[in-house]
Every structure is written in C-alpha cells, then in structure tokens.
Amino acid sequence: MLLAIVVASFWLTRLSERQFDEVVAARETRSAAADLLSLAQDAETGQRGYLLSRDVAYLGPYMNAVSRFDTTLQRLKETVGATDATRSEFNRLEGALRSKLAELAQVVALAERGAWEEAIAAVRQGPGRDLMDEARAGLSAILSQSEQRLQHAIAGQEAASARLRWTIVAGAVALILFAVAAFWTIARYTREISAARNEVAALNVGLEQRVQQRTEALTRANEEIQRFAYIVTHDLRAPLVNIMGFTSELEATAAPIKAYFEAGSSAAPAALEEASTAVNVDLPEAISFIRSSTRKMDGLINAILKISREGKRVLRAEAIDLPATLEAAAAAVHHQATESSESGGGVIVECQPLKIRTDRLSMEQVLGNLLDNAIKYRSPKRPLKVVMRGRREKSGWVVVEFEDNGRGISPADHERIFELFRRSGTQDMPGEGIGLAHVRTIVRNLGGDITVSSELDVGTTFTILLPPDLGAVQRSSTT
Structure with missing residues (x-):
C-alpha cells in the first residue's frame, strides 16, 4: 500500500508539473503574442505621428518596436506550438508582420528624404492597412488559442492537485487502517500468547495435580x-x-x-x-x-x-441427562421407598439441569446399589426419606449426593464399609458385604471417587465426584 501511494503520488506530481509547464508555456505564448501585437501597433502609431507632425521625436515608438521585433517574434515562435497547422499559421503571421514592417520602413524612408506627400500617398494607397489587419487577426487567434491552452492546463493542474490530495488522504486513511489492523493483530497475537502461557501454566498445575491424584x-x-x-x-x-x-x-x-x-x-x-x-x-x-x-x-x-x-468391562462414554437419570432411578424404587412413608418421605431429586458423558450402565448400577442400601438400612423410628442432589462444581466436576435419614454408620466404619466382605452395625439384614466395595470400584473406573459422612441414628450422606467427560479421562489415562 505504501509503495502504491508513493508511485501514485510521484505520477500525479509529475502530471501536475507537466500541467504547470503547460500553464507557463501558454502564458508565455499569450505574453509574446500580446507584446508582438503591441509592437506592431506602436510601430504603426510612431509612423503615423511622424508623418502628421513631421517631428523626429515621434519616431521613438517606431524605432523601439523595430529593435525589439525580431526578439519578440523569436520568443513567440518558440512557444507557439509544434503542429503543422500551427507552423503554417505562424508562417503567414510572420510574413504579414515583416511585410507590415517593410511597408512602415518604406514610408519612413520617404519621409526622411522630404517626400512627405509621396509618403502620405503611400500610406493611403499602400497595403499597410490590410497587412495590419491580417497581423492583428493572426495574433488575436494566437491569443485566443493560448488562452484556451492556459485554461485547459490550469484545469488539468487543479485536477492533478486534487487527485494528489485525495491520494494522500486515502493513503493516510489506508495506512491508519493498516496500522489499526496491525495493532489489533499484534494485540490479539499477544493475548493468544498470554492465554497460551496461562494455559500452559494451568496445564502444568493440572499435571501436578493429576500426578498427585494418580499417586494417591x-x-x-x-x-x-x-x-x-x-x-x-x-x-x-x-x-x-x-x-x-x-x-x-x-x-x-x-x-x-x-x-x-x-x-x-x-x-x-x-x-x-x-x-x-x-x-x-x-x-x-x-x-x-x-x-x-x-x-x-x-x-x-x-x-x-x-x-x-x-x-x-469396557466403558462406553455417552451423553447422559443427569436429572433424568436420577429421576429414573428414583422411580424404580418408588414403591419400596414410599410403602411405609408418610407425606414428605420417599425419594426426592434436587438436581440442576446438566449433562455428563459417562458409562450409562455403570451409573445405573451405582444409583441402584446406593438406593437399595438406603431402603434396606432405613430407620424403624421414622419414615424413609432419601434426597438425591446433583450439581456442577466451578472446577467442572460433577457432584452427586445421596442423603438418607436411616440408621447411620459409626465413624470408625466410614472407610471399612468400602472394603470387600465388610459390613457395619447390626447384621439383621441379608448381605455379603460387597455392595459398597462394588460401588467404589465402579466409581473409580469412571474416573471419580466416593466418600461418606454419617452419624448414628441420624442418617448418611454418600458424595460421588465424577469427571464431566469419561472420554477425556480415558484419553488421559492412555497418554
């Protein structure tokens, strides 16, 4: 763009210079033609004054015109133009002027010899007036043509100047736009670099956390x-x-x-x-x-x-609507959960709208096991109430909570209940002690973890932490 502006400016400047040269040439032609016409008129006026007054002082304009004639004629010839028609017209004009000067010189010579009557008769009868009219017409034509050339050259110069101004303005605007675009590009690139650095830093931190999590x-x-x-x-x-x-x-x-x-x-x-x-x-x-x-x-x-x-078992990650999945699990045990419950009991789902990608069968097994345990170990002192909650953490991970008002679990058994073949509390229900161990195995296969908080005779809350995308966990585990 800068190169185009420079080239255009140079070309328009040269065009303006040519138009200016044309203006100068037209003015010079007009000036030379006017001077030549003035000299012819001065020579004729001096001749007439000398004949009328017979005073040599009146020959001053004549002599001055004659002395400057050749110089002025040559100046006009150099500026008048170079076409054949122009040369032909100039040649006729030059012949008429020189003939007029010769006629004037002849008359003046007669007067200087004292032949006044003969000189006056020559003026009256000679071709002087016709020659002067022809010279005046030729010079007027040159003046008219030079004026047209001058106006045309001035118009061309103004147009070239206007184009140069607009080129400069447009170029300046274009350069400003390019500068703005360059600044925006550099700023965006800088932001991307900064974002990439932050992402790398976050990935490093995340990598350290994942290494720590994997180690744990x-x-x-x-x-x-x-x-x-x-x-x-x-x-x-x-x-x-x-x-x-x-x-x-x-x-x-x-x-x-x-x-x-x-x-x-x-x-x-x-x-x-x-x-x-x-x-x-x-x-x-x-x-x-x-x-x-x-x-x-x-x-x-x-x-x-x-x-x-x-x-x-091969896990298949698919999009799962978590609220709908919790509702389906609650509906499957609705009869068992509400058969002895009063109003306000049963299984309640409190989950914000969210979707995760995980293995559907594994998710259903986890929900079914936890609901079966909540129903199996309900407290005989109060109607069963189970609340299932789901939410997404700021970190992106998904939390699912199962809160019941059952018998509760002793603090000493909070970790023991996840061990194989281990059970807690009074063994008045059938079981082999593999349900929660199975649940924890499934949850960890899904890339998450399960914890428990409980108080005897108050209730138990199981908290499941799951990644939002099992596929990402599987890809991470293979790299």
Missing part, C-alpha cells in the same frame, strides 16, 4: 490390594480350616463304623451304639458343616469374580 490413587489401590489379599486369605482360609477339621472328623467317624462291620455278628452292643451314633449324628453333622463352608467359599469366589469382571 495408586497408593489407595495398593492399600486395597493388600487389604483385599488379607481379606481373601483370611476369609477363604476360615472355611478351608473348617473343611479340613470336619474331614478329619469324618475319618474319625469312619473308625467305629469299620470296627462294627469287621466284628460282624459277634459285635458288642456298645460297638453297635457307637457305630449308630457315628452314622446318624456325627457323619451328617460333618457333611453339613463341610457343605456350609463350601457354599461360603463359593460366595466369596463369586464376589471376587464379580468385582474382577467389573474392572475388565
């Missing part, structure tokens, strides 16, 4: 593995010890039976009674205890397999 999660997982190993070895060892003990008892029970059959008909009544006791009492009891221990082992193994399968 790995620590918790390691602790859980250790507890899990202890629980598995302890809980599986107990039924195995029972099986081993009652197997030894079976061996001991077989001894009197064998002795009775070996004695045959000669067996003593005491041997018969001992064998009968072993068959009817000791043997069924041992088999019953062995069967009970194997059932317990089978339940423990199935629970372990259930949690193991949950950890291996």
Whole structure:
C-alpha cells in the first residue's frame, strides 16, 4: 500500500508539473503574442505621428518596436506550438508582420528624404492597412488559442492537485487502517500468547495435580490390594480350616463304623451304639458343616469374580441427562421407598439441569446399589426419606449426593464399609458385604471417587465426584 501511494503520488506530481509547464508555456505564448501585437501597433502609431507632425521625436515608438521585433517574434515562435497547422499559421503571421514592417520602413524612408506627400500617398494607397489587419487577426487567434491552452492546463493542474490530495488522504486513511489492523493483530497475537502461557501454566498445575491424584490413587489401590489379599486369605482360609477339621472328623467317624462291620455278628452292643451314633449324628453333622463352608467359599469366589469382571468391562462414554437419570432411578424404587412413608418421605431429586458423558450402565448400577442400601438400612423410628442432589462444581466436576435419614454408620466404619466382605452395625439384614466395595470400584473406573459422612441414628450422606467427560479421562489415562 505504501509503495502504491508513493508511485501514485510521484505520477500525479509529475502530471501536475507537466500541467504547470503547460500553464507557463501558454502564458508565455499569450505574453509574446500580446507584446508582438503591441509592437506592431506602436510601430504603426510612431509612423503615423511622424508623418502628421513631421517631428523626429515621434519616431521613438517606431524605432523601439523595430529593435525589439525580431526578439519578440523569436520568443513567440518558440512557444507557439509544434503542429503543422500551427507552423503554417505562424508562417503567414510572420510574413504579414515583416511585410507590415517593410511597408512602415518604406514610408519612413520617404519621409526622411522630404517626400512627405509621396509618403502620405503611400500610406493611403499602400497595403499597410490590410497587412495590419491580417497581423492583428493572426495574433488575436494566437491569443485566443493560448488562452484556451492556459485554461485547459490550469484545469488539468487543479485536477492533478486534487487527485494528489485525495491520494494522500486515502493513503493516510489506508495506512491508519493498516496500522489499526496491525495493532489489533499484534494485540490479539499477544493475548493468544498470554492465554497460551496461562494455559500452559494451568496445564502444568493440572499435571501436578493429576500426578498427585494418580499417586494417591495408586497408593489407595495398593492399600486395597493388600487389604483385599488379607481379606481373601483370611476369609477363604476360615472355611478351608473348617473343611479340613470336619474331614478329619469324618475319618474319625469312619473308625467305629469299620470296627462294627469287621466284628460282624459277634459285635458288642456298645460297638453297635457307637457305630449308630457315628452314622446318624456325627457323619451328617460333618457333611453339613463341610457343605456350609463350601457354599461360603463359593460366595466369596463369586464376589471376587464379580468385582474382577467389573474392572475388565469396557466403558462406553455417552451423553447422559443427569436429572433424568436420577429421576429414573428414583422411580424404580418408588414403591419400596414410599410403602411405609408418610407425606414428605420417599425419594426426592434436587438436581440442576446438566449433562455428563459417562458409562450409562455403570451409573445405573451405582444409583441402584446406593438406593437399595438406603431402603434396606432405613430407620424403624421414622419414615424413609432419601434426597438425591446433583450439581456442577466451578472446577467442572460433577457432584452427586445421596442423603438418607436411616440408621447411620459409626465413624470408625466410614472407610471399612468400602472394603470387600465388610459390613457395619447390626447384621439383621441379608448381605455379603460387597455392595459398597462394588460401588467404589465402579466409581473409580469412571474416573471419580466416593466418600461418606454419617452419624448414628441420624442418617448418611454418600458424595460421588465424577469427571464431566469419561472420554477425556480415558484419553488421559492412555497418554
């Protein structure tokens, strides 16, 4: 743009200079033509005055005109133009002027010799007037043409000057606009750099937080593995010890039976009674205890397999309307929650409109388990009331709270209830102690965590913290 402005300004300046030169040339032509016409008139006037007064003093204008004639004529010739028509007109004008000067000189010469009457007769009869009229007409034409050239050149100069002014103004405006655009671009680029730096700083902080969270999660997982190993070895060892003990008892029970059959008909009544006791009492009891221990082992193994399968299941992130999901979970247990509740009881949903991307099946399992526990461990002293709340934190994470007015959990058991095969409080309800352990496994698979706060005989609140997008968590875990 600057180059275009410079080129345009230079061209318009040169055009203005050419128009100015044309103005000067037209003025010079007009001035030379006017001077030449004035000289011709002065020469003729001097001649006439000299003839009338016969005083040599009147020849002053004539002599002055004659002395300046050639110089003025040459000046006019240089400025008059270069076309063929102009040269032809100038040649006719020059011939008429020179003929007029020759006629004037002839008359003056006659007068100087004293032939006054002859000189006056030459003026009256000679071609002097026609030559003067022709010269005056030619010079008038040149004056008219030069005036037109002058007006045209002035108009062209004014137009070139106006264009130059507008070019400068437009160029200045364009440069200002470019400067503003450049400033805006630089400012935006600076803001983007600043935002990028802030984002990098935030990412660094977030990375440190994620590393800390991952470290804490790995620590918790390691602790859980250790507890899990202890629980598995302890809980599986107990039924195995029972099986081993009652197997030894079976061996001991077989001894009197064998002795009775070996004695045959000669067996003593005491041997018969001992064998009968072993068959009817000791043997069924041992088999019953062995069967009970194997059932317990089978339940423990199935629970372990259930949690193991949950950890291996492929999670599918999809958009979930959280309020609608909570309402659906509440509707599924509505009958159980309200069968003994009075007005104001049951399951209440208080959730702001929000959507998250997570695994729908896992979310439904978590909600179902927590609602089943709230219904199962309701307080007999008051109607059941469960409030499910959902909100989005400033950090973007989603918080889901389950608040009930049930029996409550002892502070010492707040962490213990999430362990496998562990239960809290009075064991008057059926269960294996895997529900909350399963819930925590699911929540952590979703990239979140679950905590509990409770007071005995007041109620319990489970707080679930979930990421807004499971897909982002999965991508982060793979990088």
